[in-house]
Amino acid sequence: MASASRAATPLLKDELDIVIPTIRNLDFLEMWRPFFQPYHLIIVQDGDPSKTIRVPEGFDYELYNRNDINRMLGPKASCISFKDSACRCFGYMVSKKKYIYTIDDDCFVAKDPSGKDINALEQHIKNLLSPSTPFFFNTLYDPYRDGADFVRGYPFSLREGVPTAVSHGLWLNIPDYDAPTQLVKPLERNKRYVDAILTIPKGTLFPMCGMNLAFDRELIGPAMYFGLMGDGQPIGRYDDMWAGWCTKVITDHLGLGVKTGLPYIWHSKASNPFVNLKKEYNGIFWQEELIPFFQSVSLPKDATTVQKCYLELAKQVRAKLGKVDGYFNKLADSMVTWIEAWDELNPPKGGVATANGPPKK
Numbered sequence: 001m002a003s004a005s006r007a008a009t010p011l012l013k014d015e016l017d018i019v020i021p022t023i024r025n026l027d028f029l030e031m032w033r034p035f036f037q038p039y040h041l042i043i044v045q046d047g048d049p050s051k052t053i054r055v056p057e058g059f060d061y062e063l064y065n066r067n068d069i070n071r072m073l074g075p076k077a078s079c080i081s082f083k084d085s086a087c088r089c090f091g092y093m094v095s096k097k098k099y100i101y102t103i104d105d106d107c108f109v110a111k112d113p114s115g116k117d118i119n120a121l122e123q124h125i126k127n128l129l130s131p132s133t134p135f136f137f138n139t140l141y142d143p144y145r146d147g148a149d150f151v152r153g154y155p156f157s158l159r160e161g162v163p164t165a166v167s168h169g170l171w172l173n174i175p176d177y178d179a180p181t182q183l184v185k186p187l188e189r190n191k192r193y194v195d196a197i198l199t200i201p202k203g204t205l206f207p208m209c210g211m212n213l214a215f216d217r218e219l220i221g222p223a224m225y226f227g228l229m230g231d232g233q234p235i236g237r238y239d240d241m242w243a244g245w246c247t248k249v250i251t252d253h254l255g256l257g258v259k260t261g262l263p264y265i266w267h268s269k270a271s272n273p274f275v276n277l278k279k280e281y282n283g284i285f286w287q288e289e290l291i292p293f294f295q296s297v298s299l300p301k302d303a304t305t306v307q308k309c310y311l312e313l314a315k316q317v318r319a320k321l322g323k324v325d326g327y328f329n330k331l332a333d334s335m336v337t338w339i340e341a342w343d344e345l346n347p348p349k350g351g352v353a354t355a356n357g358p359p360k361k
């Protein structure tokens with residue numbers, strides 16, 4: 001029996017990496033120190049690699065800048081976005097852990113209605129370690145939470161649930177609105193704390209936000225490609241949306257679950273809506289074609305791994321979205337490059353990674 005004085009080991013301490021994309025000093029970590037300090041951080045520095053990013057003392061981290069990405073991936077680095085938070089997916093690729101939590105550097109510790117600090121990481125871990133129920137909707141929300149259960153009429157044959165691949169958290173204060181909504185509602189703040197966790201039903205897509213997101217890297221990691229965004233691309237701020245749509249059709253196909261709801265973080269800064277409008281406008285237009293595409297995607301029975309599903313998806317993107325805009329042919333190519341790079345850095349157990357090793361700190 002561990003003595004009361006010895007703190008319990010944090011959940012998944014050695015099985016989870018925290019991935020942070022950044023263009024700024026990481027002072028925000030001070031507020032997260034009680035929750036994050038035991039975990040390993042993977043910092044993906046975007047923008048000018050010659051800039052020094054300050055990381056508070058006492059954190060265990062590895063930091064990758066654009067020079068590291070280019071050195072490690074060579075020509076395949078072309079699939080990693082530059083000057084967009086999409087670069088974060090490089091952190092997913094280089095991690096060696098089973099779980100990932102990714103958070104933006106303008107997201108802080110929120111308080112629950114009782115005034116207690118929310119340990120968002122702990123809640124994501126609980127979400128990932130308990131099953132999902134995508135095949136039949138439980139009206140009392142997450143049946144695996146303390147104080148809840150399956151309601152009358154819920155088939156017993158489905159109560160075991162399925163493994164959870166993704167845990168999608170939410171945000172108090174500045175909500176993740178698109179630029180037009182931000183422009184018409186500049187003062188709107190999200191003050192509503194909803195104490196619920198829902199499995200997103202099979203066959204339903206959702207707008208995945210990368211600000212406060214956790215996932216099981218071994219179950220769904222290769223699908224978490226955040227696309228070609230930012231510098232040199234006709235679209236931005238649709239990185240997480242693209243990853244979420246690809247992820248959801250694949251989790252549906254493989255019988256895995258996606259949850260949304262708790263935990264909340266406190267989002268402190270809405271970027272400039274005019275700048276965002278320029279980045280988003282193609283996405284706002286194209287998504288009216290993209291959503292019907294993803295809703296109609298069918299993956300073959302022999303697509304039994306995430307990589308096989310993803311490569312099949314890339315083929316369908318080229319065949320059906322290439323006519324929407326030539327960009328989607330480039331994106332389809334990058335989807336293939338991403339999987340090639342992923343498999344190079346993450347060979348099957350017992351294989352040897354072929355990248356050029358971790359960065360100098």
Ligand SMILES: O=c1ccn([C@@H]2O[C@H](COP(=O)(O)OP(=O)(O)O[C@H]3OC[C@H](O)[C@H](O)[C@H]3O)[C@@H](O)[C@H]2O)c(=O)[nH]1
Nearest residue numbers: 021022023046083084085104105106209210211240271
């Ligand atoms: O070129 C860039 C710009 C930013 N980052 C890092 O990405 C994180 C998000 O940056 P920021 O907080 O400025 O983005 P928001 O305007 O709040 O928009 C977010 O909306 C949700 C999206 O999913 C995504 O998280 C953001 O677009 C932050 O850590 C920056 O340092 C970057 O790496 N490169």
Ligand SMILES: [Mn+2]
Nearest residue numbers: 104106269270
């Ligand atoms: Mn932000």
